[in-house]
Amino acid sequence: MQTTHLVILAVYIAAMLGVALYFLRSGRLRGGDDFLFAGRSLPRPVMIATMLVTWVGSGTIIGGANFAYTYGPTAGMVFFAGTPLGILVLLLAARRIRRASRHTIPELLEARFGIGVRTVAAAVTTIAYLGLTASQFVGGGYVVSLVTPLSAFQGTLLVAVVVTVLTITGGLFSVAYTDFFSAILIVLGLIVSVPLVLTAVGGPGAYWDGLPEQATTFSGGLTALQLLGYFLPLFLLLLADQNMYQRLAAAKDEKEARSSTLGMLVGSFFVFVPVVLLATAAAVLMPGIDGDMAILSLASEGYLPAVLGGLILAGAVAFVITTGSSYMLSGASNVAYDLYARFAGERAGERRKLLVQRLSVLGVAVLGVALGLFFPTVLELQMYSYTIYGAAITPVVLSVLFWKRATTAGAVAALVAGTATTIGWQVAGSPGGLNAVIVALPAALVALVAVSLCTRAAEPAEPAPADAPA
Incomplete structure (x- = not known):
């Protein structure tokens, strides 16, 4: 534990809580829509930043x-x-998504398939987002345990509290603006770290020569199916991620939605390329450590200057806080809009929806901590959660946008098949070392197509614009 790291982390967390307090006292939150969409008033740089760091947690x-x-x-x-x-696909569909947007993905599905599909989709989305929230808590606990005397579990609890406070106080206002400052911190820290770590390895040649033999191959020793099983969950989740759709709905107009998506595409390369280089350099410098700690150990074990190491660790917490708060906010919106508002009818005023969303954030936090105790690594937890959402929800969402022949029965069949196959595969211990998406996605697609072709399609409704009066 270094005092410099601790001070930087403490200052960062205090700053984030300060932003949350500002928006709590600003009076901008007049109801559930403001909590979820920030009044559709976010400027483009903030939109790009919140989309980027929401995704890279x-x-x-x-x-x-x-x-x-x-x-x-x-x-x-x-x-x-x-x-x-995935961002390229979103870029092509950004205007259509903005035009057809609703509060939640299940609400979008109801416009085409009815209330039954919305209810099932809300349950699936909530399960997946609980897992994604849990992965942020666990990851944050790792970082806090490196910087402070707290254990990983105690760090997880601390991160859960901070993320919950940030989300409850200002909704998307506080989430988006803390995302903006966090994005600057994260990207700069990663880019500056790469040449320093490669120098510590001995240069690019020594870096490549020092990698384990299988790590220099295209697949890293994985079979083609195993590698595909890691690629697909991330890709599928992004195609229909409720967070991304809600961010696009929060844009001022369709043009801003498309421009922000393009900015996210460019920004993504400044994150994942440095992450790969730093993590694989850690394999040369520190063979045999826990892979979850690869980049964090570079920052904590003296391979980077103390200030830069502190910024990387604070950036890791920034990843956790920004992404965790987004998934909590999104999961709470499913409870508030897909369950409470849908069935409460006229009693569900804006103030009540705001209260329900805040209470739902608390519930997601508690269940997220509990779920985090079940999975031993962040990678396992994220693969499980990505697959639940990507295999079950994504095919149905894409059918709303691109396939008029899909039916309600087909949508329900896809949701059930994708979710059940993912959970069953996980319980069975991932036979053959394959991630569940390899079997869950085909199961969902076959169910969607086969059942839709065997049943009669209703006339598809044209969704009203997102900002049209209810």
């Missing part, structure tokens, strides 16, 4: 770093390739 700097540390730089690039490819 502990799953990047801990789970993704673990993968690159274990399997090498080329396999690491394949793992992260789902991000820019």
Whole structure:
């Protein structure tokens, strides 16, 4: 533990809580829509930053770093390739998504398939986002345990409290603006660290020569199916991530939504490329450590100057706080809009929806901590959560946007098949060393197509604009 690291981390957390307090006292939160969409008033730089750092959380700097540390730089690039490819698809569909946006993904599905599909989708989304929130808590606990005398579990509890306070106080206002400052901290810290760590290794030649033999191969020793099993969950989640759709809905207009997506695409390369290089350099400098700690150990073990190491560790916490708060906010919106508001009818005024969202954030926090105790690593937890969402929700969402023949029965079949197969595969211990997406995605697609072709399609409704009066 270094005093410099502790001071930087403490200052960062205090600053984030200060932003949250400002928005709590600003009077901008007049109801549930402001809590979720920040009044659709976010400027473009803030939009780009919040989209970027919402996506690259502990799953990047801990789970993704673990993968690159274990399997090498080329396999690491394949793992992260789902991000820019997924963003490209979002870029092509950004205007359509902004035009068809709702408060939540299940609400979007209801416009096409009815209330039954919305209810099932809300349950699936909440389960997946609980897992993603838990992964942020666990990852944050790792970082805090490196910087402070706290244990990893105590650090997890501390991070859960900070993220919960940040989310409850200002909703997307506080989440988005803390994202903006965190993005600057994260990107600068990663970029500056790469040449310093490569110098510590002995230069690019020594770096490559020092990698384990299998890490210098394209697949890192994985079979093609195993590598695909790591690529697909990230790609599929991004295609229909409720967080991304809600961010696009928070844009001022369709043009801003598309421009922000393009900015996120460019920014993503400044995150995952340095993460892969730093994690694989850690494999040369510190063979045999826990892969989850690859980049964090570079910062804590003296391979970087104390101030820069502190910034990297604070950046790791920034990843956790920004992404965790986004998933908590998004999961709470499912409870507030897909369950409470949908069934409460006229009683669900804006103030009540705001209260329900805040109470739901507390519930997500408690369940997220509990779920984090079940999975031993962040990588396992993120793969499970990504697959639940990507295999079950994404095919149905894409059918709303691109396939008019999909039916309600087909959508329900896909949701059930994708979720059940993912959970069953996990319980069975991932036979053959394959991630669940390899079987869950085909199961969901076959169910969607086969059942839709065997049933009658309703006339698809044209969603009203996101800012149209209810």
